Amino acid sequence: MVKSLAAAGVAVCFSAIVHAQDSRTIAEPRVPVVCRTVVARLVPVDGGVAAADEGKLDTARIQAAIDACRPGSAVELRADGRRTIFLSGPIHLKRGTTLVIAAGVTLFASRNPRDFDVSPASCGIVDDNGRGCRPLIRVAEDGAAVMGDGVIDGRGGSALIGSRESWWDLAEDARKAGHQNCPRLIVADHANDFTLYRITLKNSPNFHVVFSGGRGFTAWGVVIDTPKTARNTDGIDPISATDVSIVHSSIHTGDDDVAVKAGSLGPASNVTVAHNHFFTGHGMSIGSETDGGVRHVRVLDLSIDGADNGLRIKSNSTRGGVVDNVAYEDVCIRATKNPIVLDTTYSSPDSSGEGAKIPVYTNIAYRNVRIEGPGNLQLEGHDPGHRLRISFTDAHATSDVKTRSKEVDVTGAIAMDGSLWGCRWPTYRR
Secondary structure (H helix, E strand, O other), rough: OEEEEEEOOOOEOOOOOOOOOOOOOOOOOOOOEEEEEEEEEEEOOEEOOOOOHHHOOOOOHHHHHHHHOOOOOOOHHHHOOOEEEEEEEEEEEEEOOOOEEOOOOEEEOOOOHHHHHHHOOOOOOOOOOOOOEEEOOOOOOOOOOOOOOEEOOOOOOEEEOOOOHHHHHHHHHOOOEEEOOOOOEEEEEEOOOOOEEOOEEEEOOOEEEEOOOOOEEEEEEEEEOOOOOOOOOOOOEEOOOOOEEEEOOOEEOOOOOOEEEEEOOOEEEEEOOOOOOEEEOOEEEOOOOOOOOOEEEEEEEEEEOOOOOOEEEOOOOOOOOOOEEEEEEEEEEEEEEEEEEEEEOOOOOOOOOOOOOOOOOEEEEEEEEEEEEEEEEEEOEOOOOEEEEEEEEEEEEEEEEEEEEEEEEEOOOOOOOOOOEOOOEEEEEO
């Protein structure tokens, strides 16, 4: 499957001035000076890796180039005529090092679970843990980046070596019981000032991007393109992170397009999600882990077209906490089952039962929001002592959008007049 996203125009044209929540001054990133070039040795067959080439990993060559470069420089993966693809297992980005995937080049992830094992035979199975795989690209030091006009393809829908099942099949198997052990594409863990720029990420076996426990993350001009049927393939997840900007990007995936989370690692704060287009997926989410506290999130100039959920905050009493000062501004939503969701009793396979971590959502503002139905709005506080506190300003929906609410204090209202003034819809093309 080959897909591309074309994002022509902007989500909404309004003149309102808004202030980003990310406390940094964000500018378009620049590709650093190239320190080492790694030239492709494999020729694609039917758009992928030939069966005869499945064991010809480029992991060592790529890692050696990364290790040889000083902070502030880049390693570029470059084509050589018809040789345009690389095949790799896990790679570790050093401090201040950028991996550049050149235009026309694809970095494919290995289909061999043994390449990703945390412990012997821990990856590519369903168990009670779900932590048995290393990511394709791991970042544990500051100032690293992944850039370029090329593609990173996780091959989530391809059969694993030695098996008839794919990574995504494992995710479906885990619906019955347990957790799938599938690699994430890019994981930055306690790594500050991480950048993604203009890169296309496809077909991740699990989450595409996780930025966890760090300060300073920029995703600019990123394309994420994975089928809506691929379970647990979140687009970008900032977890217990501070000063985050996700901008000018297009996301089509099978789970949360973006999910801001805050769990045991601490709070999430100062997050800006601006000038983006979401297609299939579970929308712009906060949660379900919010017990670390989520504050100061601004979502602006966003189109959501064809998703399951639109603007969603989700948690429950086993992992809930305070979500405060969240603003959604200049947003257009259509063909989305649940355009706005505030869910304080969210159910997931690993969050059953009752606990003492009650979700509290306060100062949630919706400004200049347009919704084209049919669809359902869910506005539900946890109990009379923990009511939602939300406001609507210049919010409009078509008459086939229905509302279910309880335990909520609302300022303003949604006008059911069908006004979609200002909405422009980019095109998703296969």
